[in-house]
Amino acid sequence: MLTDHYELTMLQAALRSGAAHRRAVFEVFARRLPHGRRYGVVAGTGRVMDALAEFRFGEQELAFLRERHVVDEPTLDFLAGYRFSGNVHGYGEGECYFPGSPIMVVDGTFAEAVLLETVILSILNHDSAVASAASRMVHAAGGRPIIEMGSRRTHEYAAVAAARAAYLAGFASTSNLMAGHAYGVPTAGTSAHAFTLLHASEYEAFQAQIDSLGTGTTLLVDTYDVAKAVRTAVELAGPGLGAVRIDSGDLAVAAHEVRRLLDGLGATRTRIVVTSDLDEYAIAALAAAPVDGYGVGTSVVTGSGAPTAAMVYKLVAREDDEGVLRPVAKRSVGKPSKGGRKTAFRALEDGVAAAELVTTEPGAATPEGARPLLRALVREGEIVGHEPLATARERHLASVAELPVLAHQLSQGDPVIPTVFS
């Protein structure tokens, strides 16, 4: 039922006209990257496969559709037996993408494929928006670990998917326990101001935390006075204190002061974690500060200014009355589509990405010095593309390493490689 009303009414009309069972090819692509971004990151592919496996209409749902007169009886019969039996190819999860990249290609009957539009786009648009922002932050952090801690700033289940997407783009861990449970993302956490305020004094609060969690814990030091808190922390935990967290003020200034303090107290190995509305720009600005890790919330789960990846799902080919697959394209002003089923390759020069090659030529061979971008995800209804999240994480690392260095400029600009259609 994660679908739109019009998918079902179109299905009804197509069942009646007989066109519903024509073979149809839909493609997911983005007309453009979010404003000023140099590359996008595909994420959600694994979740699309999970959703596809569960995409069914149960009795409750059918009863609702009947009662509300959303569709007629023949359509309800079709939905009751719905099972996607076609093929899906797509960019590997974690792969970088560019405008026009055929990120996912769904090949089935119109009836089977049209119903998947909403859920496929929901997942890819959300997860890719998060991963695309996260990837920039990871680069800005230059090897320092980032904890994703934005669950409270986004829908409760979007939070779980966001933690997964940030992790595959290179974040070290998440605060979200469900993401740990569902996807194996490492979880981490520090402490909140409420914990300090709950106790009669900061001293008591730190003592309680150390008693329970050990000296390796991370103490939050900005509830009252940062310098005083740091002294109390080291007094209680000793120089082996794991880390301190600073969540307010000028983080660069505070980090330098806290580092000096910690070193003066002999806690030279105590790490400094900073949080507080960080985004890729703020992280980059802290590159020279003695920071050992970042916690990022709002900006990563909301795509740092681009909360959706603006991907669309368009019919690019369908069988005609003679059973021949024909390219189709709309000609809407400003939003035309390119007809024909596509495949894509990343052209490389000396190991550096040079262009996104997108072709409608059937069975096109991989051009020399290029690598193919589409992999099989679903074959005749059977999911064949499942892979561990670690594989997507590694793929992202490799894909982003291959981009020209300009890809990492945070300033606004054009896509770092051109998309070449043929």
Add this chain to the structure above:
Amino acid sequence: MLTDHYELTMLQAALRSGAAHRRAVFEVFARRLPHGRRYGVVAGTGRVMDALAEFRFGEQELAFLRERHVVDEPTLDFLAGYRFSGNVHGYGEGECYFPGSPIMVVDGTFAEAVLLETVILSILNHDSAVASAASRMVHAAGGRPIIEMGSRRTHEYAAVAAARAAYLAGFASTSNLMAGHAYGVPTAGTSAHAFTLLHASEYEAFQAQIDSLGTGTTLLVDTYDVAKAVRTAVELAGPGLGAVRIDSGDLAVAAHEVRRLLDGLGATRTRIVVTSDLDEYAIAALAAAPVDGYGVGTSVVTGSGAPTAAMVYKLVAREDDEGVLRPVAKRSVGKPSKGGRKTAFRALEDGVAAAELVTTEPGAATPEGARPLLRALVREGEIVGHEPLATARERHLASVAELPVLAHQLSQGDPVIPTVFS
């Protein structure tokens, strides 16, 4: 398990220090409205109560927490028996809010209340962001109905909550079927370009749609040539054609042209629905165009530039060693909190909102000419605040009608009424 790692480790430390069972009052508030907004809209309250009723740790979850060594055995025992037994008061869903409004007040033991931080904030931040944007769009539309159709631009379950939030802020319907099923939001839909492209010609596609869905349907007229499509539509459906949808081009110009064409063909009652990246500004710009309805996607589900409401959940009072409830507040630079349990009233002058009165005075009487803003949601663990979504929709209508007219300026500015603390 929709909670953060640190909520559980804080719980563990507080269980050990003995502070876990102290009475604690947490409050949800926003330090500011999204940039330039004049008011915010509370949404998600009903969903918070649903989430609270389901907030439990099952065997699978406990096994995960044990295996990952997230918390120790006494904490796991506490979680296994977790049940919120405290009280929650909150702004009525649909109510307008301002900086510092105590949107939700959670009063329980620290252990019971701290665990709810993440899920309460997730829901309120997401749903209120959507409702706050939706409310502006509804006003800009000036009585013309708006369909929410942004499911594909946000996480698949966030989409369901977004449809609910947009509806309570005044949208007419949603494309999201699950929102119809789960929350009774009216669902609606038109047709996609894929349906036209599936058929051999626009003529055949329109015929198929009319055959199946009747002449009252909405035909999409911008796949190829708008004028030609409108003529075909009226030729096939007759002057009783329900509506046409335009999804590209200069919508104001196109709407005028299509209206002229329809009127010339005798289809004077055929409605014109426009879609295509509309937000409150684009809707306002179409006020003088012959448009009968809007479809809004991306901008409403992403909060039109403010995808999260930036609400926080802060400890404002807790029992001390003598069992006396004491106000507490942090003093973090730039992010201080105000201690003490709060209640709030909307001061009115001649029926127009004049100020948000927030007081920490226990049992404060409603000031003359003001109305109280907090209502009971949960009493000793029992949910007492459930209400139909229609009630929240009516409350929003009344609350927004009470605001000074300046509230509806789309230009950036300050909150339309001041928050007065006492």
